[in-house]
Amino acid sequence: MGKLWVIFVASISIILPFLCNSFSPETPTDRRVLVLLDDFAIKSSHSLYFNSLKSRGFDLDFKLADDPKIALQRYGQYLYDALILFCPSIERFGGSIDLAAIINFVDSGHDLIIAADANASDLIREVATECGVEFDEDPSAMVIDHTSYAVSATEGDHTLIAGDDFIKSDVILGSKKIDAPVLFQGIGHSLNPSNSLVLKVLSASPAAYSANPKSKLSTPPSLTGSAISFVSIVQARNNARILITGSLSMFSNGFFRSHVQKAGSPTKHEKSGNEQFLTELSKWAFHERGHLKAVNVKHHKVGETDEPALYRINDDLEYSVEIYEWSGTSWEPYVADDVQVQFYMMSPYVLKTLLNNKKGLYSISFKVPDVYGVFQFKVEYQKLGYTSLSLSKQIPVRPYRHNEYERFIPTAYPYYGAAFSMMAGFFIFSFVHLYSK
Amino acid sequence: MGRSSSTKDAQALFHSLRSAYAATPVNLKIIDLYVGFAVFTALIQVVYMAIVGSFPFNSFLSGVLSCVGTAVLAVCLRIQVNKENKEFKDLPPERAFADFVLCNLVLHLVIMNFLG
Numbered sequence: 055m056g057k058l059w060v061i062f063v064a065s066i067s068i069i070l071p072f073l074c075n076s077f078s079p080e081t082p083t084d085r086r087v088l089v090l091l092d093d094f095a096i097k098s099s100h101s102l103y104f105n106s107l108k109s110r111g112f113d114l115d116f117k118l119a120d121d122p123k124i125a126l127q128r129y130g131q132y133l134y135d136a137l138i139l140f141c142p143s144i145e146r147f148g149g150s151i152d153l154a155a156i157i158n159f160v161d162s163g164h165d166l167i168i169a170a171d172a173n174a175s176d177l178i179r180e181v182a183t184e185c186g187v188e189f190d191e192d193p194s195a196m197v198i199d200h201t202s203y204a205v206s207a208t209e210g211d212h213t214l215i216a217g218d219d220f221i222k223s224d225v226i227l228g229s230k231k232i233d234a235p236v237l238f239q240g241i242g243h244s245l246n247p248s249n250s251l252v253l254k255v256l257s258a259s260p261a262a263y264s265a266n267p268k269s270k271l272s273t274p275p276s277l278t279g280s281a282i283s284f285v286s287i288v289q290a291r292n293n294a295r296i297l298i299t300g301s302l303s304m305f306s307n308g309f310f311r312s313h314v315q316k317a318g319s320p321t322k323h324e325k326s327g328n329e330q331f332l333t334e335l336s337k338w339a340f341h342e343r344g345h346l347k348a349v350n351v352k353h354h355k356v357g358e359t360d361e362p363a364l365y366r367i368n369d370d371l372e373y374s375v376e377i378y379e380w381s382g383t384s385w386e387p388y389v390a391d392d393v394q395v396q397f398y399m400m401s402p403y404v405l406k407t408l409l410n411n412k413k414g415l416y417s418i419s420f421k422v423p424d425v426y427g428v429f430q431f432k433v434e435y436q437k438l439g440y441t442s443l444s445l446s447k448q449i450p451v452r453p454y455r456h457n458e459y460e461r462f463i464p465t466a467y468p469y470y471g472a473a474f475s476m477m478a479g480f481f482i483f484s485f486v487h488l489y490s491k
Numbered sequence: 492m493g494r495s496s497s498t499k500d501a502q503a504l505f506h507s508l509r510s511a512y513a514a515t516p517v518n519l520k521i522i523d524l525y526v527g528f529a530v531f532t533a534l535i536q537v538v539y540m541a542i543v544g545s546f547p548f549n550s551f552l553s554g555v556l557s558c559v560g561t562a563v564l565a566v567c568l569r570i571q572v573n574k575e576n577k578e579f580k581d582l583p584p585e586r587a588f589a590d591f592v593l594c595n596l597v598l599h600l601v602i603m604n605f606l607g
Contacts, residue, residue, distance in 0.1 A: 459607065465543055465546055465547060468536060468539050468554070469536060469551050469553065469555075469606070470550065470554070470606060472533075472536050472557065473557045473603070473606055476532065476599070479525065479528060479529070479561065483525045483565075484588075487522070488588070490517060490518055
């Protein structure tokens with residue numbers, strides 16, 4: 055019996071860390087990642103990228119995409135926090151995974167990295183289309199650029215492109231500037247213009263176009279110029295993050311280690327920007343950066359500390375909220391000067407920029423407007439690359455009680471005088487009128 | 492030419508007006524004085540409001556309306572006690588005065604409530 059108990063405790067203590075490591079609002083980083091591959095050779099040819107993920111504490115589970123035993127969830131519980139699709143040619147996933155399963159996975163707040171390639175399968179294209187990205191319909195098309203290709207020993211067909219048109223966002227790409235261009239070889243995609251959540255992170259130069267490099271160009275290419283995106287990201291409304299690229303080889307060790315020289319540029323970089331670019335981007339995609347939380351929303355009258363059940367018109371109040379950003383290991387204070395609070399009833403009556411104390415505490419004091427009704431304190435914070443914050447707290451505002459109005463206002467004394475002189479006048483007039491005969 | 496004649500006309504008009512008014516009974520003259528006092532007080536308040544602003548607006552309204560109301564009630568009394576007015580020849584002046592007093596009481600009660 056005692057032995058059984060020891061085994062039970064031991065097994066609990068082994069399993070417990072796995073249970074606790076999963077994605078939660080307190081530790082938003084993904085921990086368990088399913089990597090679906092076309093064949094296991096990718097595991098070694100892209101090992102630098104996978105090792106950088108492992109070194110940051112991710113638990114990678116490599117599976118062949120047509121493995122009949124793979125599943126994203128079991129008994130209604132997701133087994134993974136994120137999914138990496140490095141299987142551009144898969145026509146049908148094995149196991150219980152299909153397009154709907156992947157979309158449900160994202161809809162429940164999990165993250166996704168998709169790497170397609172030339173000859174990407176219809177399934178991968180459909181997944182991308184669901185995310186707001188359209189790959190070039192021609193299966194043999196690749197992005198060709200005769201002006202900003204990467205210089206190589208052989209002349210080549212200019213499909214190996216040195217891209218350096220990055221999105222300008224420190225939160226997505228890290229604060230360190232990416233100096234070397236990023237090598238890209240693969241299929242281009244365009245963004246669905248009606249989807250406002252999808253963003254180009256690395257876009258093509260204006261001279262790029264998407265066509266089959268082996269055949270003569272007979273008709274104008276459907277995708278041209280900077281409408282072509284190499285790498286795009288999506289942050290869904292539930293803060294799930296998706297990274298989509300048309301090149302699987304840009305993650306490869308060969309591209310990570312390759313030296314790069316952009317055509318027409320005299321500087322030759324010893325190492326391409328791929329490693330830095332993709333590492334920083336995967337930090338963003340896996341919520342190690344740019345994930346905000348707001349806690350301790352408080353409001354009270356100036357000079358008091360308790361939160362009242364309602365305010366009176368023209369009260370002076372103080373509103374405060376603490377905002378933290380997840381750094382991958384801990385919650386760090388978020389410092390920005392553009393967080394605004396609204397005092398809202400159908401439309402914002404007060405809109406104030408919150409002042410922060412550099413330690414994550416945002417506060418402001420303002421006067422309740424001279425209007426009564428049911429108001430809300432609202433913080434709607436949407437900033438490029440950050441998860442969106444949407445806080446609202448209802449608070450009624452009442453008018454003055456009848457005994458709260460000001461009495462005997464000095465300005466009004468002439469009016470009081472007039473009213474009383476009319477009464478006195480009436481009194482005197484009555485006597486005069488009655489006895490004047 | 493035209494101007495001097497119109498001035499003369501105006502003078503003649505005022506003269507006839509004054510001589511006609513001199514024939515008014517004394518009790519009506521007293522009422523006229525009382526109406527003039529009320530209107531003058533109302534005008535002073537409007538000018539004061541224009542200078543200092545409309546902040547205690549309820550006080551301003553009640554001050555002005557007490558003057559206007561007083562003036563209106565006094566005019567009503569004047570119509571009723573005027574002997575030459577045939578319309579009210581059946582109404583005794585005592586009854587008219589009692590109405591006047593009652594209306595004034597109601598008016599000032601309302602004014603006091605609204606004065607703030």
